[in-house]
Amino acid sequence: MDFKFRSQDIMRGPEWANVRALYKAAGYSDSELKKPIIGIVNAFNEICPGHNILKEMAERVKEGVFAAGGTPVEFGTIACCDGMAMAHDGMKYVLPSRETIANDVECMVQAHRLDGLVLLGSCDKIEPGLILGALRVNLPTVFVNGGPALPGRMKEGNPYGGEYIDHSIIQQSEGALKSGKITQKQFDWLENNAVPTIGSCAMLGTANTMACLAEALGLSLPGCAAIPAVYSARMRISFESGLAVMNLVRKNIRARDIVNLKSIENAVRVNSAIGGSTNAVLHMLAIAYEAHVKFDINDFGRVAQEVPHLVAMIPAGSYVLLDFYEAGGVHALMNEIRSKLSLDNITCTGETLEKNLEIYGENRNNDVIRPLNNPVHTVSGIGILHGNLAPEGAVTKPSAIPAAAHNFTGKAVIFESEQDALEGIRALKIKAGDVVVIRNEGPRGGPGMPEQYKAMKLLVGMKLGDKVCLITDGRFSGSNNGCFVGHICPEAYDDGPIKYLRNGDVIHVDVDNGIIEAEVDFEARRKEGAEDHTRSVEGYLYHYRHSVASASLGAVIKTRD
Template sequence: MERKLRSQQWFGKTGKDGFIYRAWMRNQGIPDDHFRGKPVIGICNTWSELTPCNAHFRELAESVKKGIIEAGGFPLEFPVMSLGETLIKPTAMLYRNLVSMEVEEAIRANPLDGVVLMCGCDKTTPSLVMGACSVDIPSIVISGGAMLTGKYRGRNIGTSDLWRFSEDVRSGVMSEEELNEAEAGMCRSRGHCAVMGTASSMACMVESLGLSLPGNAAIPAADSNRKVLAQLTGRRIVDMVREDLKPSDVLTREAFENAIKVNAAIGGSTNFVIHLLAIAGRVGVPLSLEDFDIFSRNIPLVANLQPSGKYFMEDLYYAGGLPAVMKQIESNLHTGCITVNGKSAGENISKTKSWDPQVIAPADAPVNPRSGIVVLKGNLCENGSIIKPSAASPHLMQHKGRAVVFSDIEDYKRRINDPMLEVDATSVLVLKNAGPKGYPGMPEVGNLGLPAKLLQQGVTDMVRISDGRMSGTGFGTVVLHVSPEAAENGTFSLIETGDMIELDVDNRLLNLHVSEVELLERRKRQAPFKSPYTRGYTRLFVEHVEQACQGADFDFLKGGSGSEVTRDSH
């Protein structure tokens, strides 16, 4: 017996209700047979001209629609708030949870049997996946793809070079005119960042989880194969509805472990941690911060991509894409995991190989034996913090230095270029109040620019610690996501300039060398955090956001809502 489509609870009704549900839809020129049993597929589109990475999505959606129609489905495109990383203030991360709620409610409230999630810029991917898996109807992701590799004076450049250019300008090595020339050559096509930043890491995340068709992560936005994949994605979602293949069938504990291992192999963004934790919370899969250390610990870096390596996303695609990366670490993966194309992860990579070992190296001759995410514990971060060793300096993996503390990002901006700042190359830069509640929204400011006077001395890296995040395009010896954050009044909030801090990455330790007696005295003098936000979404965010070690989702969004709508409005 064929399963009744969810959309028929709307379009299959008779009388007044059925009349209302269908009649107003007909003003778009929709034939009657579209309401009589065709699978209704929502296309959740994050197109926006304020989100440059996703500005080509109207065109890409047309390819998705073609595939849906070819497979006998009825496509209906709908918009959601789009999160553009480069423009939104104070930070796009503040609105990730809001968009996830919007997606969840839009899917559940409307006559949809399945949904295609159009994702690109950093937060659009986790927010759409979080929302869709909370409802748990058949869902598939199509990413927008990375832009073509940038060009500047005869060499390749990408977003990671922005941080180098910035330091070069501050140290006097590069002029503003040269910076403007590089700016004009970096973003030379549609798509998101050309390196393994957060956007590409998220595209790899959904593919390694099994939520997209194989090959989705690496096809450049400007390559016609991106449109081909979008059309195939449209075809596939219709079959997924007929098979009733839902996110809960794909997002198993084993799938999450695979994603962690793949993120290590590609040198993926540290933001991967906070987003994967949030997704796991929505589907009820137990996942802890420690899991990111455990499951990435023995995975070598095989993808030679900036910021951890040399090449770009365009190179990854032509070298075999993510399936070829997964093939290199196949023995470490759960190959039996089902994916949205109905095949197992093992079947999807069975015939793949690396076409360029300089870009995708074999596991026994990796780009770097250090990879993944290291989770640090100690009295400075009672609930954990993270560091990305593949993007850090080996000589700083064990380090002890004097803290130079900035109370917030504005304090940092005021003082970092002061020639009188008491700092040297052995110092540890500490930024407070950049966490989920303290900023609010946890901005990407953790990879602090170095003091100008040290840049002029040739210093290129220092240990930096914050309760904030870092752009996936960033690099350096940067400790992030300190939990509890300063606004939660943990030990991190008590650090003062002059304190000694010890980092030991190999032993997973981050400690503040201050006596318990002194910390107790400081705590007595400490005023409790009080948010200045008294209304609207930001107040809701501050009152309900969880800490980074839990995924920074809202405490009331754990678990799914389901797809049932119990009341008619007419």
């Protein structure tokens, strides 16, 4: 090869014989060390079902790199399972793990002078963490997700209205069990049948949202995001991704050539169209930061409103990723909204988005992927709210909120933590018309901004999802539905207005008009003061609390001056 690649900076000449000797100790040959060294970042583990497939995928990626004239070197990173960390203190570590993963990528790449990257990950914080790290080091990069699980089937009494279910129904069914709406036998059946295969969650949670957005950004090959984990096509696209990264290395197309303002805006539009996770707001703001792109929460809200909700996947409908895959996936959707997109952006194929859509843009089922003139909902899948309760913004998901609850007024019932709220809900202390307030769960207050997933699922299971609104400075899962608002900024820890709410305060949430207001004089309340509920922490969470930025800034940890 007649081009210069950076691994050779520490590989050529007698002064670098020590590096070659160490590679040779691991079994590499002289001929392999003269080729581009491609890092295969593998988030495989045996705990998380979304990552169980990655070991086999990594082998196919490496075969692709070898076939295209490169030398693959595999290394690992952590991968927390949101579902297993849910509703206990472990959830405090999940969002912070995103930054740890990004740091892992940066450290390994820079210490070993790698020439390109293939990122292998499946679940909620792993996918953005890998992408953040790749953007920092700005190498030729291809992202490959592990793929969604196949759904379970439940035709009778399915709360989503179709035939498919996924693991999120189990948490929701705890509320139904608690309130006597299902039997223990029915509950046990769900536990054993809701998740029939490995893979990321079968519905449109954060994992599959971010896989779709990686493809929309241009970092994944067309069609990659929605291929089920257990399909042979998953192995084929892994091989093709190994080929693709070598093409990027030869053309010197780097991560920040692909991820720029145009592609970020495209991804936000796709998120609106699929009704993606509210966590996408955090992750896209963080991606913009690491890509050196000026793009804030108000920009997100503005761009999100350009595209209505077009794909009714659980929790905002009855379809699952399998349906989306069979209909044509992300590129078929992007072809439906192409009039709203920037088409001249380069992608990891080495071609523009416009060229990719010509080849991969066929919509095979316009009931699943609707055209712009026949949306599921006329509003965007994601909404940014402002008001005296959230002067820096808050996030909601109109596509997952029943229409009757889009304009909600109720009286506050205050909980100082997630665990307090769970106890109160299980004790049946919440009634129709209440606004459940869970505070001290932001990035710094939690710390770690844990998801208030289970609290909302319990309320939905108790048939209160459209009769109660839950608001918090914490987050929600991509699988949540019902009336909810998260990411309220500033958070309670940072002396935000939510800290000064009291039981009985009247709160208005107007989803369609982007408003969240309390009938409170917060200036007077600040003068009166409020009890401090700061929780002491140690270890990584101590470092995280004192380093992380507001959720309105993507909860990033600054990596440059």
